[in-house]
Amino acid sequence: xEAFNLFNMGYTDEQRFFEGLLKVEDANxxxxxxxxxxxxxxxxxxxxxxxxxxxxxxxxxxxxxLGYNFEELTADFFIKHIHPADLTMYLKLSKAxxxxxxxxxxxxxxxxxxxxxxxRIRKADGTxxxxxxxxxxxxxxxxxxxxxxxxxxxxxxxxxxxxxIKWKVYGPDAHLFDQYVNDKELGDKELFSGRELEVLGLxxxxxxxxxxxxxxxxxxNTVNTHRKSLMKKANVNKTIDLISFASEYGYI
Numbered sequence: 001x002e003a004f005n006l007f008n009m010g011y012t013d014e015q016r017f018f019e020g021l022l023k024v025e026d027a028n029x030x031x032x033x034x035x036x037x038x039x040x041x042x043x044x045x046x047x048x049x050x051x052x053x054x055x056x057x058x059x060x061x062x063x064x065x066l067g068y069n070f071e072e073l074t075a076d077f078f079i080k081h082i083h084p085a086d087l088t089m090y091l092k093l094s095k096a097x098x099x100x101x102x103x104x105x106x107x108x109x110x111x112x113x114x115x116x117x118x119x120r121i122r123k124a125d126g127t128x129x130x131x132x133x134x135x136x137x138x139x140x141x142x143x144x145x146x147x148x149x150x151x152x153x154x155x156x157x158x159x160x161x162x163x164x165i166k167w168k169v170y171g172p173d174a175h176l177f178d179q180y181v182n183d184k185e186l187g188d189k190e191l192f193s194g195r196e197l198e199v200l201g202l203x204x205x206x207x208x209x210x211x212x213x214x215x216x217x218x219x220x221n222t223v224n225t226h227r228k229s230l231m232k233k234a235n236v237n238k239t240i241d242l243i244s245f246a247s248e249y250g251y252i
Contacts, residue, residue: 028139028148036060044155048073053147055244065155067124075244079204083120083128089165090119096180101137101146111137113171132156191233199226204243
């Protein structure tokens with residue numbers, strides 16, 4: 001039998017070969033992993049990519065920079081480890097930036113824009129360090145919609161920065177970003193009810209349905225009904241995906 005040699009294949013055969021690969025691994029995943037593979041980071045840096053279509057994260061350098069060793073990066077990692085005093089503004093700025101580049105997709109080139117912000121995060125040894133995060137669109141589809149964002153985070157302890165969160169957007173029409181920082185100006189209709197948000201907040205803390213029922217003085221069946229409603233509205237099937245969705249859209 002003739003040995004397999006990719007370079008001896010004709011164009012059609014080679015094309016079919018790569019199309020077969022992409023059926024196993026979607027195109028954005030393929031691009032994201034290649035991007036991280038080529039990225040060069042210093043020991044005080046880490047990088048992660050967020051696929052907002054598949055609600056999936058990719059990471060590089062977190063173990064070296066922060067000391068955490070885990071297989072899969074999820075949204076609750078940031079919720080659990082960002083300094084409590086910084087978390088609300090971190091989530092608000094992240095949500096505002098995504099809306100800024102998405103709502104202005106007809107007027108701006110998203111790939112020319114980036115957001116820089118500082119915040120504190122807890123390392124595996126329990127200490128907090130200040131990070132400078134730069135986030136920008138990485139993959140934009142044919143409809144000018146951002147599908148993947150890339151964030152590079154750098155430990156800036158050497159520069160002794162203030163504990164107050166600051167931010168700046170770079171790129172054409174960057175001055176428009178400020179109006180997106182205040183959620184009230186967006187006029188969004190709330191997706192979840194007040195009680196659902198209470199249940200969601202306790203799920204983020206890792207509470208079980210029975211424990212949530214005790215806290216809210218309701219039955220377990222009522223809690224499970226709220227959980228089903230939350231997942232249906234977020235179009236997810238797992239609690240971890242619900243938390244990721246809620247973080248992405250600023251509900252937690």
